[in-house]
Amino acid sequence: MTDLLIKNATLINEGQRQQADLRVADGRIDQIARQISARDNDTVIEADGCWLMPGMIDDQVHFREPGLTDKADMASESRAAVAGGITSFMDMPNVKPPTIDHEALVAKLDMARGRCAANYGFHLGATNDNIEAIKRVDGTQAAGVKIFMGASTGKMLVDDDSALEAIFEHSPLPILTHCEDTPMIEANAARARETYGDDVPMRQHPVIRSREACIASSKKAMDLATRHAARLHILHITTAEELALFAAGPMADKKITAEACIHHLFYSEDDYDRLGALIKCNPAIKTEADRRAILQAVADDVIDVLATDHAPHARADKDNSYFSAPAGLPLVQHAVPSLVDQVIAGHFSAEQLVTKMAHNVADRFDIIDRGYLREGYWADLVLVAPAGQTVVDDEPVLAKCGWTPFAGHTFAARVKATVVSGQLAYHDGKLSQGCIGQALAYDR
Numbered sequence: 034m035t036d037l038l039i040k041n042a043t044l045i046n047e048g049q050r051q052q053a054d055l056r057v058a059d060g061r062i063d064q065i066a067r068q069i070s071a072r073d074n075d076t077v078i079e080a081d082g083c084w085l086m087p088g089m090i091d092d093q094v095h096f097r098e099p100g101l102t103d104k105a106d107m108a109s110e111s112r113a114a115v116a117g118g119i120t121s122f123m124d125m126p127n128v129k130p131p132t133i134d135h136e137a138l139v140a141k142l143d144m145a146r147g148r149c150a151a152n153y154g155f156h157l158g159a160t161n162d163n164i165e166a167i168k169r170v171d172g173t174q175a176a177g178v179k180i181f182m183g184a185s186t187g188k189m190l191v192d193d194d195s196a197l198e199a200i201f202e203h204s205p206l207p208i209l210t211h212c213e214d215t216p217m218i219e220a221n222a223a224r225a226r227e228t229y230g231d232d233v234p235m236r237q238h239p240v241i242r243s244r245e246a247c248i249a250s251s252k253k254a255m256d257l258a259t260r261h262a263a264r265l266h267i268l269h270i271t272t273a274e275e276l277a278l279f280a281a282g283p284m285a286d287k288k289i290t291a292e293a294c295i296h297h298l299f300y301s302e303d304d305y306d307r308l309g310a311l312i313k314c315n316p317a318i319k320t321e322a323d324r325r326a327i328l329q330a331v332a333d334d335v336i337d338v339l340a341t342d343h344a345p346h347a348r349a350d351k352d353n354s355y356f357s358a359p360a361g362l363p364l365v366q367h368a369v370p371s372l373v374d375q376v377i378a379g380h381f382s383a384e385q386l387v388t389k390m391a392h393n394v395a396d397r398f399d400i401i402d403r404g405y406l407r408e409g410y411w412a413d414l415v416l417v418a419p420a421g422q423t424v425v426d427d428e429p430v431l432a433k434c435g436w437t438p439f440a441g442h443t444f445a446a447r448v449k450a451t452v453v454s455g456q457l458a459y460h461d462g463k464l465s466q467g468c469i470g471q472a473l474a475y476d477r
């Protein structure tokens with residue numbers, strides 16, 4: 034591994050900005066100082082004042098392995114991720130077979146070893162009857178326990194109240210929930226079928242996957258967590274009403290935290306007519322007022338974590354009618370540019386971005402030595418030119434599905450370089466061939 038020196042960067046870290054150089058040696062941040070001289074064999078990157086931040090730790094991706102590798106795999110999607118400034122990812126359990134026991138978790142860790150361009154971690158999935166696996170989960174091997182409290186891609190709905198009580202009472206790890214009330218959604222879907230037959234307009238998605246379904250389910254998860262004093266992280270919040278349920282303030286003071294995803298910050302229901310099933314996802318993209326409320330909640334420290342929920346599906350499958358088109362979008366390749374654009378638009382600060390895409394994620398999941406620019410920590414870095422422009426159509430789409438909802442769009446910002454565990458993974462538009470991420474380690 035060659036050592037790396039990044040010169041004249043604007044470091045954004047732990048609520049502060051400083052002009053500095055940063056040196057990487059043996060995979061770790063060796064030195065941060067105003068001026069560092071290059072040594073022989075250092076690869077030197079001139080940052081020209083660009084923003085140097087800890088790389089994004091994405092706590093919610095669907096890389097589809099094992100079993101769904103016609104859609105995506107860990108190798109393909111992790112390469113797309115590093116191009117988007119993501120240095121670590123945590124993958125969801127709705128694969129085939131689902132990651133619902135120790136054996137499936139270890140199999141995924143084995144599968145990832147040596148094949149991912151980013152660092153990797155995995156969540157254990159909950160079911161109506163795997164409480165024993167959850168109780169025994171090894172916290173050095175799993176990031177968290179994921180509960181689909183609403184049905185989505187895969188058959189992982191947990192709808193047995195006694196199972197939910199037991200999971201919230203006994204989970205030794207943070208619980209992550211997908212909150213949508215499935216019976217309410219099914220009733221809405223039946224009504225839509227009566228009105229439209231099979232030809233339901235895509236604009237009906239947030240009517241069927243309704244705000245009431247999200248609110249009811251998020252309230253239920255919060256009630257469970259409060260009664261059992263559990264650590265709860267509610268994923269992909271989409272409505273203003275749900276935001277009002279969370280406390281504002283630093284994450285360290287919270288047992289219940291909230292995540293928002295880049296597509297819910299970027300799109301509103303006004304985009305269904307243009308993009309149709311390409312932006313069909315669960316929970317649904319809702320109103321412009323909701324989008325604005327989520328952006329404000331990031332600024333107000335109500336939202337603690339920013340993620341992608343990268344969920345690729347074949348383009349041809351998306352060309353189906355409402356009920357047949359799968360839900361989910363490929364997003365990792367444009368993660369950091371889209372978030373920096375929200376900063377440039379004035380919705381929240383760059384310091385808050387760093388807190389929510391890196392520091393808080395590392396803290397929430399007890400990740401060892403990552404998520405901060407600190408001497409001695411692993412060198413997981415993203416260097417961003419805030420006015421460098423990413424013309425989406427000029428770049429190859431790296432996700433295996435071969436499409437992006439952002440086609441035709443230009444982001445103001447550009448990822449200049451991504452460093453994963455000290456290796457230059459992506460630089461000036463080129464992926465490096467030999468970058469190998471590591472398994473995340475958890476302090477538990």
Ligand code: DOR
Pocket residue numbers: 095127185186211313314315316344345360361362
């Ligand atoms: O839109 C979604 N797609 N939401 C989910 O919860 C799952 C995901 C997928 O796996 O396709």
